[in-house]
Amino acid sequence: MTTRTTAPPALEVRNVTVRFAGLVALDDVSFTVAPGTVHAVIGPNGAGKSTCFNVLSGLYRPAVGTVRLGDTELTRLAPHKIAALGVARTFQNIVTTQGTVADNLMLGRHALSRAGFAASALRLPHAVREQRAHLAKARQIAELTGLGGHFESPVALLSYGDRKRVELARALCLEPRVLLLDEPVAGMNAAERVRMTEVVREIRAELGLSLVLVEHDMGLVMRLADEVTVLDFGKAIAHGTPDEVRRDPEVLRAYLGTGTTGEEAA
Amino acid sequence: MSDLLKSARLRRSGTFLLPALLLCALPFYLDAFWLRIGLFSMAAAIGAVGLGLLSGTAGQLSLGHAFFLAVGAYGYVWLAGEPGPGLPPALAAGLAVLLAGAAGGLFSPVAGRVKGIYLGVATLALVFLGHHVLLTAESVTGGFNGRSVPPLELGGFTFAESDPELTVLGVPFGAEERLWYLGLALFALTWFTARGVLRGRPGRALAALRDSETAASVMGVPVARYRSAAFVVSSMYAGLAGVLLALSFRRVVPDYFSLLLSVDYLAMIVIGGLGSVAGATAGAVFVTALPLLMTRYADQLPLVATPGSGDGSLGPTEASRYLYGAAIVVILLYAPDGLHGLARRIRARLRGRPSATGLPGPAPSSATTETTATTARAKEHTP
Numbered sequence: 001m002t003t004r005t006t007a008p009p010a011l012e013v014r015n016v017t018v019r020f021a022g023l024v025a026l027d028d029v030s031f032t033v034a035p036g037t038v039h040a041v042i043g044p045n046g047a048g049k050s051t052c053f054n055v056l057s058g059l060y061r062p063a064v065g066t067v068r069l070g071d072t073e074l075t076r077l078a079p080h081k082i083a084a085l086g087v088a089r090t091f092q093n094i095v096t097t098q099g100t101v102a103d104n105l106m107l108g109r110h111a112l113s114r115a116g117f118a119a120s121a122l123r124l125p126h127a128v129r130e131q132r133a134h135l136a137k138a139r140q141i142a143e144l145t146g147l148g149g150h151f152e153s154p155v156a157l158l159s160y161g162d163r164k165r166v167e168l169a170r171a172l173c174l175e176p177r178v179l180l181l182d183e184p185v186a187g188m189n190a191a192e193r194v195r196m197t198e199v200v201r202e203i204r205a206e207l208g209l210s211l212v213l214v215e216h217d218m219g220l221v222m223r224l225a226d227e228v229t230v231l232d233f234g235k236a237i238a239h240g241t242p243d244e245v246r247r248d249p250e251v252l253r254a255y256l257g258t259g260t261t262g263e264e265a266a
Numbered sequence: 267m268s269d270l271l272k273s274a275r276l277r278r279s280g281t282f283l284l285p286a287l288l289l290c291a292l293p294f295y296l297d298a299f300w301l302r303i304g305l306f307s308m309a310a311a312i313g314a315v316g317l318g319l320l321s322g323t324a325g326q327l328s329l330g331h332a333f334f335l336a337v338g339a340y341g342y343v344w345l346a347g348e349p350g351p352g353l354p355p356a357l358a359a360g361l362a363v364l365l366a367g368a369a370g371g372l373f374s375p376v377a378g379r380v381k382g383i384y385l386g387v388a389t390l391a392l393v394f395l396g397h398h399v400l401l402t403a404e405s406v407t408g409g410f411n412g413r414s415v416p417p418l419e420l421g422g423f424t425f426a427e428s429d430p431e432l433t434v435l436g437v438p439f440g441a442e443e444r445l446w447y448l449g450l451a452l453f454a455l456t457w458f459t460a461r462g463v464l465r466g467r468p469g470r471a472l473a474a475l476r477d478s479e480t481a482a483s484v485m486g487v488p489v490a491r492y493r494s495a496a497f498v499v500s501s502m503y504a505g506l507a508g509v510l511l512a513l514s515f516r517r518v519v520p521d522y523f524s525l526l527l528s529v530d531y532l533a534m535i536v537i538g539g540l541g542s543v544a545g546a547t548a549g550a551v552f553v554t555a556l557p558l559l560m561t562r563y564a565d566q567l568p569l570v571a572t573p574g575s576g577d578g579s580l581g582p583t584e585a586s587r588y589l590y591g592a593a594i595v596v597i598l599l600y601a602p603d604g605l606h607g608l609a610r611r612i613r614a615r616l617r618g619r620p621s622a623t624g625l626p627g628p629a630p631s632s633a634t635t636e637t638t639a640t641t642a643r644a645k646e647h648t649p
Binding site for chain 2: 057058059078079080082083084088089091095096097098099103106107108110111113114115116117119120121122123127130131170174
């Protein structure tokens with residue numbers, strides 16, 4: 001079984017521009033995610049955060065610019081190749097497949113396992129062994145994310161918060177070096193948010209991976225992020241530590257408004 | 267705990283062993299008519315399992331299944347027969363399956379890129395192309411009248427009326443009896459391999475592709491490669507079904523491999539329940555046996571004319587088409603997960619609460635949870 005043990009390389013986004021028929025979704029955006037850090041990408045709705053994630057995971061091709069993971073350029077790679085390099089992501093609106101939690105987590109092990117059609121059809125010993133080993137690993141990750149009790153349950157029956165967690169666990173099953181989390185606590189209640197924050201913190205402490213976080217919950221961003229990039233109308237208007245960004249007048253104007261909106265105090 | 271496990275395993279192997287023994291005993295009691303129904307059903311089941319893998323699991327519609335059945339059937343006849351290379355029949359059968367897979371592979375530039383219902387339209391062309399070739403390439407296919415099928419031979423044993431003469435326990439073993447066991451063996455092989463694929467890594471990848479292409483690709487599944495692989499595997503099962511059909515019919519004719527046959531196979535997997543091997547089998551038996559039974563008992567059925575009477579009323583074949591058309595409507599309305607889902611729900615209801623599963627503790631019951639899960643389905647995400 002393959003395991004990634006090396007430290008994550010830096011993820012470099014250079015001058016990325018994405019256009020949709022005249023609309024500029026990302027305009028010359030650059031930032032670097034230093035190895036092993038938590039990098040938050042924030043901004044008002046429609047600022048281009050999810051577009052940015054779709055570029056990072058290979059679903060969109062930028063018109064201009066490059067994304068590099070260490071020495072590898074990701075911009076021209078298909079999504080499954082990027083996944084194989086150890087870049088995993090979750091989605092803003094949950095995208096799980098039918099079947100149980102176990103099925104979903106085992107999908108996350110796809111890039112790390114080998115058994116093809118012939119080996120699975122004939123149930124060759126190495127395929128059976130591989131499946132068993134990966135199932136054990138998936139169960140371990142389910143425990144880590146607090147899904148241990150739901151391992152055999154169909155995903156469709158889980159609560160919203162648990163399904164969000166299935167997505168996170170599935171991404172972790174890829175043993176990522178870079179983990180992209182698209183609004184991990186959106187739509188969750190206070191208790192679920194606290195649990196999710198704990199899980200993310202634990203992941204970071206235990207697995208030593210780089211984390212890119214898109215989130216509206218400023219409390220979470222301020223608590224978890226080492227560095228923040230602020231997008232507004234597709235442009236990166238500020239970079240820095242959470243404290244620096246919080247004081248940046250440009251950010252206050254564009255994103256936090258007057259700074260008195262209660263919901264963002266969290 | 268180990269006792270519990272052992273009894274569970276015993277029960278599980280029992281559920282397989284009992285039907286298997288029953289199926290093996292049938293040739294001693296049934297006459298050729300019933301055995302032939304069984305044979306056609308087994309062949310159809312093999313093909314349906316293949317289509318189920320493609321349409322039910324991978325979510326790719328195919329109307330070209332008849333084409334690949336034809337490739338298997340005619341491939342065997344040509345490879346084993348005269349005119350043709352005249353290979354040993356067992357080798358020809360194996361090659362015919364590979365040939366069907368290769369034909370699926372040739373189509374894979376399309377099958378890998380085109381999605382869902384659009385693939386259905388693209389594969390439509392294959393049926394017409396195939397039918398045309400079967401009619402015109404007379405030196406290979408025998409044209410409109412088709413060709414007779416050379417019997418299968420395995421190590422001196424022929425799957426035909428004689429050579430060697432065979433009587434087991436006082437029952438003379440003719441072609442039907444012998445082919446029955448061949449069919450059972452091939453069907454068991456299909457069941458074993460298809461379940462292995464579905465429950466293994468490729469099956470999960472295909473199901474993920476069906477539910478969300480985006481999620482599958484960012485989790486590392488190469489979309490195009492898996493789509494074409496599903497198509498090739500499905501074609502190989504169709505080829506195997508074609509070989510068995512040819513052996514059971516003893517003559518292959520082009521008109522059998524029409525669009526209607528493709529539609530029949532789609533009906534099988536819809537009636538049986540998409541995405542399950544058992545469901546595809548049940549659907550295959552239903553769709554195959556119904557017209558044969560109605561033909562046999564036409565004189566006793568109201569509103570159905572005996573074949574050949576030609577007085578303008580409903581023939582048994584048409585009548586059975588109406589019947590399974592109605593069955594599809596009823597199933598789509600009341601049991602969208604097909605016969606397989608229906609059986610599972612009935613079983614769950616009979617069992618009642620989960621205590622019967624023998625699991626201690628408050629583990630979530632698979633019996634009751636599964637039923638609702640099949641109706642709910644994750645939504646496709648568009649980034």
